[in-house]
Amino acid sequence: MSMSRVRVALPLLALITLWGCSSGPEFVARHEPWRVEEESACLASGVVRENPFLRGRSALGGPSVCGAAKPFEMSAASLGRVSLKPAALLRCPMIPQIERWVETVVEPAARRYLGTPLAEIKVAASYACRPINHQSGGKLSEHGHANALDVSGFVLADGRTVTVKAGWNGDPRESAFLMAVHKGACEGFTTVLGPNADRFHHDHFHLDLARHGRDGLTRICK
Numbered sequence: 676m677s678m679s680r681v682r683v684a685l686p687l688l689a690l691i692t693l694w695g696c697s698s699g700p701e702f703v704a705r706h707e708p709w710r711v712e713e714e715s716a717c718l719a720s721g722v723v724r725e726n727p728f729l730r731g732r733s734a735l736g737g738p739s740v741c742g743a744a745k746p747f748e749m750s751a752a753s754l755g756r757v758s759l760k761p762a763a764l765l766r767c768p769m770i771p772q773i774e775r776w777v778e779t780v781v782e783p784a785a786r787r788y789l790g791t792p793l794a795e796i797k798v799a800a801s802y803a804c805r806p807i808n809h810q811s812g813g814k815l816s817e818h819g820h821a822n823a824l825d826v827s828g829f830v831l832a833d834g835r836t837v838t839v840k841a842g843w844n845g846d847p848r849e850s851a852f853l854m855a856v857h858k859g860a861c862e863g864f865t866t867v868l869g870p871n872a873d874r875f876h877h878d879h880f881h882l883d884l885a886r887h888g889r890d891g892l893t894r895i896c897k
Contacts (some may be wrong), residue, residue: 677859679683681782689706693781700886701805701811701814702739702804702805702811702812702813702816702819703799703806703812703814703815704739704740704814704815704819705740706740707740709886709887709888711744711845712766712832714743714745714766714767714768715744715883717767717768718744718745718767722771723747723767723771725747725896727749727755728749729748729749729770730747730750731747732745732746732747732748732764733746734746735764735802737804738804739804739815740819740820741815741820742820743765743766743767743802743820743821744766745766746764746765746802746821747767747770748762748763748764748896749764749765749766749770752773752777752778752796753774753777753778753782756774756792756796757782757794757796758795759795759796760796760797760798761798763798763802763824764801764821765801765802765822765824766820766822768820768884769824769884771893772864772882772884773824773882776856776860776864777782777796778865779859780855780860780862781793781796781829781859783828784852784855784856785852788829788849788851788852788855789835789848791831791832791833792832793829793832794830794831795829795830796826796828796829797826797828797829797830797836798824798825798826798827798828799826799827799878800818800824800825800879801818801821801823801824801825802819803818803819804818805818805819808875813842816868817883817884817885818883822883822884822885823866823881823882823883823885824882824883825879825880825881825882826839826879826880827878827879828840829852829856837852837853838878839853839870839877839878839880840878843870844870855866856880857869858896860880860882860896861896864884865883865884865886865893865894866881866882866883866884866885866894866895866896867882867897868880869881869897871897
């Protein structure tokens with residue numbers, strides 16, 4: 676596999692690297708110290724602990740700045756009541772936010788709008804070292820830091836499946852459910868993108884914990 680990179684010096688000694696390989700598109704990446712700090716703080720806090728549905732995995736390293744020091748494979752949330760399929764590979768800070776979202780937003784919304792418990796979340800993507808929206812030459816996606824989760828749909832306890840693609844503008848009950856879980860995600864995640872964001876998200880929700888703006892406190896909810 677061939678690999679190339681071009682480094683460009685920026686103000687304040689920031690370093691941007693353009694990476695590309697024969698099997699995927701190029702992306703622009705920069706070392707951001709806050710990522711290591713947040714992951715380390717989360718791991719040290721003890722809020723995330725291994726259990727039958729959450730297993731620690733070996734460090735993810737490269738190419739470029741892709742990866743995580745101690746990622747976790749998450750196969751279920753809400754004490755195992757709600758499966759994640761396929762299992763998601765994520766860094767520590769994402770785990771408690773997903774748990775909060777599932778327990779306080781998605782499960783109640785399923786019962787309220789659809790009249791049945793939630794059984795499964797359909798995972799479209801988690802860790803993947805690639806540019807945003809797979810667009811060559813673009814910025815490295817939060818997926819490249821194991822800091823994002825894409826959700827394409829939900830499976831209910833009665834066997835029904837509600838997908839973002841068909842349900843967002845479809846059955847009124849499914850639409851209300853999806854809009855509620857999308858809105859609720861904006862309370863915990865710093866980036867939430869759905870069908871109203873752009874053509875790249877017409878069939879899934881993108882959730883991440885990126886920092887936006889100069890102070891890192893800006894949130895994006897579309």
